[in-house]
Amino acid sequence: MITELQLPSDRFNDTTYSGLKQKNFIYGKNGTGKSTITQTISDSFHDTHDVRIFQGFDSVAENSVLNAISLGKENASIQPQIDQVNLDISELESELIANESRPDNLYARCQAKEKEYKEQDKAIKDNFRSSASELKREHTNLTGVTYDIRNFKNDIESIEKSISCVSLSDTEKEQFQQLINQKEIKIDSKQSFPNIDISRFLKATNEIITTELAKSIILEFSTIEEQNWVRQGLNYHDKGDVCAFCNNPISEQRLDQLNHFFSDNVKKFETRLSHAIELLKIKKDELSKIKVIDPSQFYPVYHEQISVLNTSILELIRKYTNFLDFLIETLEQRKSDLFTTMSEISYKIPDSFESIHEQYGKIYVENKKYGQNLTIKKEEAKNKLRLNLVNIELSGMDYSQEISDLKDLAIEKKRLADELQINKNNLIALRKQKDDLISQTIDESIAAERINKALRSLGNHSFQLVLVSGEQKGQYTIKNIDGSTRDVDTLSTGEKNIVSFLWFLADLDNPSKKTENPQIIIFDDPMNSNDDTTQYLIISYLQDLINNLSETQQLFILTHNIHFYLNVRYDWWRKAHKTKLTLHLKKIDGKSKILPIETQDEDLKTSYDALWTELRWLYQQDKPDFMLNPIRRIFETFSKFNNISPSVLFKNDAEAKKLFDVNSHSIDDLEADLNGKTKEDIISKVSAIFRSNNAQSHFEKYWLVSNEE
Template identity: 25%
Template structure:
């Protein structure tokens, strides 16, 4: 479907129209064409101009009378169409406007001319010879250095295709050269760096295959650190076998159990000196003094007093054999702990240098864990030693044992892991060559990954893809143009063998004339004649009245025949079954109200009844016809139908959404009232609203004529009715009469046409008219509603 006419410049009254800035709803949303589109515009507002733009999509060209015309049309499923390529779409377009009439019904303008014949499906005739001539003209000459028509177009397209091939091949050759250099160039190609990348028979085919690998989503190139490690692996030689670690036996459980016993062991409390029990320092001091004095001194070296036998007995009972034994055991156990500490301090893991570089990271991790475990083990031993020394200093009083962390199993486990890593390293010696091959593969893929980034491989491939699309497009154009030429040649041959009866085309027109309009006295006849050039029987259409060729047709008769001809032509062999986009431009010109209804009926039954159209546009200046159009099937469905108006301001026009009051209340009376209401509400005149004042005279005159005719349906003149309406005060009536006559007819004051209008007078007159109408509240409120305005009461 046609979505929008995006822009129009320098085409008749459309000077610089832009759809997206003009065709918006109240919320500012851009609205597009729909399946059914109704366009209302007063005369000279640009309806026929729009139809000519759309007809250019049908004919492939627009009138050369327009100076530098520009337009852009958006069609769904196709690139935008401009004045440069009207025929670059695949839609079937059928437009009814005055250009269609001039081209197909020449008798209207020259009675000696005929109507262009056409064939309904299944019937054809003399039109074929004219078509053959037209087709030959379209083909042109096919002489060397003197080609014309389609043969010239085909040659130009072939040249363009050759250029596209060359550009595409150049891009491919450039990328291929870069890939070839990377794969096989000496000395920097992958092939010549086998010591690093591992393949002495590397080719560009292998490079392309591996580019596909590194471009896969799940591919992850090696990091810079991994790259350094792999390069180190390539330089490694086989290492000596790493010997196993000596067995390490730790006694933490035994040491802990013994320590707990010694620290918590109780000493008998009978015959003890209470003061010494309470003071460990004093107790130690007395014990050392006893050892220094007994059997050595008779007097105390500290106080110089004699130590009696009784005192010696008390001291012997206090420092008995049980406490001495405990102290001896603590001292002995502390020596065992010291031995365990020496064992731990001399324990070590495996030297890093003994391993291959690939294991260095694991060795470093294990070494760190092992060193920490040893320190934790030493710390646990120190904790036990501290508790034992505290008990030794206070031998008579048992202590609460504080558990120490046992790290021995972790140390053993880590040593086991060291051994496993040693085994892995020893086994690695046997598969070093295969690991180095893997390293070369990974380094090569990383090199390719960096290479395609450096040469912007994706960008080049995208460009090649774009050039391929252009190449294919040029190829398709070439093939299509070749096919077009071939098809025309076939068609010419076919048409030369076949004639079609075109009399049925005339019968279809007569069917519409008779069935819808009752014009059985006016008919279209297919007249047979012999073509002098070809000798074949041909037909031409003539309008007959009373079995004679008709002359001096009225405007109404020509309008009816023209529209019936168009409707019948929608059934011809070039249109039927092709779901055309149909544009009908103001089909009711010079027709009375009965014929207007019949035109509507014909559209309703033949177009909507068949439903064989993709999209429909109907434009009109006639509000009565617009009233019928809103009855069309789907016209009330917002998803199927859109309504537009053409608004002309001075010498330029624009397209806008149709105001709801025009669509909902389709009478000229409502429209005229709306113009007067607008004039009464505008305080400041600008480029957007000055036409409301410019046209006020005509609008007010016609409104008052209609309004006063029904208000005073007698034979009194307009001035009398004006005075009745405005009351005894002559000033409003005189003022209004002056505006209505002078500004609408330039009544006796022709110089008025050379000056701008007096806006205050218009504004005042509009308000006076509304004030008088307001006296009938019901009518005034109804008129306001008809133009989408709510009545504001004084309370509000």
């Protein structure tokens, strides 16, 4: 048994209360801390004691689906969860199926978006089909006779994957068309190009023109032309001949002198010069015979390269020819004056034919390979021309926008479908959750039998609980005494309260909940305002519990109901004071004070007595502001009991009427203009009113008794 409580300092003046007994009765108005005491006991002792708390009909809940009540604390606590799950299930189901009352639910939005997507997709495919048919009809050479929407869609994929632009210029279209019409070329063998090392020609020429010739004798010639003329004339004359030019005889001495002058070395040098000039002329002749590359041996795709290469060939031939002409001219100059040495010449050597040879060889190989792959190339040309036409068709149907719209619809369709699936999964989970909750419900048939037995004592107000068969346990319909079924929502608060109260008493003896721990039983305001027909039943059961409490049980009854308080405590003071405790809760300055009531004289008598007791306590606490409310209730009760109207009651004191008439204030109106009146002034005015209504003795009886207390 617990004997002490630690109470919160923000609610109570004294945070520790000692002296609790086996049977504890606590009276206090609403807001004085009764529920706080209940919660404190539960929080502090639930680990060491079997704490049972009754706070109204928390063990009864309505099951609107079954038109029944869920009986038992566990079932009643589960029922709101089941109700919520049922509500959630109903809400989801209303979103997941066709529902005329909700034409814009999730299911309908999904269906509408699916329809919109299909219509858009069909419109695009119809355009594809029409375009494919038109292309096959007008460009069969590019599409083939079996071209259809599947081929058209494949071409779209090719366009989308292409890294280059598929749109063709007129020139490109013409080239591809020519390629399609291109016949195979019979390619000749490779063309050769001269491999001439012209740098050695320059070197040889410089060697020749810088060679010095020694004259064996000195002969005088007036000019170089004369010298060359004489040298040439030696080839036509012998000794004794008459000169063909001057008709003079040529003496042997003169002939010998000329032969010495023009020695054998000179002749050899002259021969070398002539040979060099002749060789250069031969090379020049060879150059003139070099042919440009024949474009007809190449496919059109290489014609531009061949044209560039031919230009390079002609340019190189020109440079070579100029170079050789320069060398020939230089040698001719030396030849004209054999004995005059020339300086070395310089010249920028033209490139060799090697680069042209390599370029030509590469183009030749590619051209040959191109010819070998001509069939493939033609097919590629057809594809490019066809893709160009497909692209034109797509532009005409605003394909990009149509596909963009379709993708947007697909995204929204998927979002709604995903949301629908999530909700379906949630619905499955909720149904499982409902099954799990139902599986947690408890059979309350024994308690129901005891409740029905007690309810029969209500006579005409009686009703019975009838078990509803099904998976969910503890569900009971309500039957009237004539056997008719009542709608569960017609149960009054009082009827629910008595069923819950009776179940609570029955559950105290539930063997499945028995523990070795001492039991604390708490009734926190068990009587409510709707218990007019059942209050005697509750009072009698509580009196029975008080009288038959076992040694392992401790009882706490907390109430604000003065009638309930007085009736349950009938004979409370007669015996066994050691096991009983009475506490009154009073609120002052925002905190509650616990007042132990140790004798019957200190205890409350009636609700009217309680008002005088409260007035006396407020007077003692010097709280004139708070005294007005119980005074108003006292005058209200007095006037009703004695059939005196307020206008008569307060006829001699207008100020008193303003202060005390309940018709001038809310019954709970604690704020009033006292105009500086003290507690003595107020009580004096109360006494005067009773005196003016010939009830001075009535006032003295209650006020003096209250003050004696």
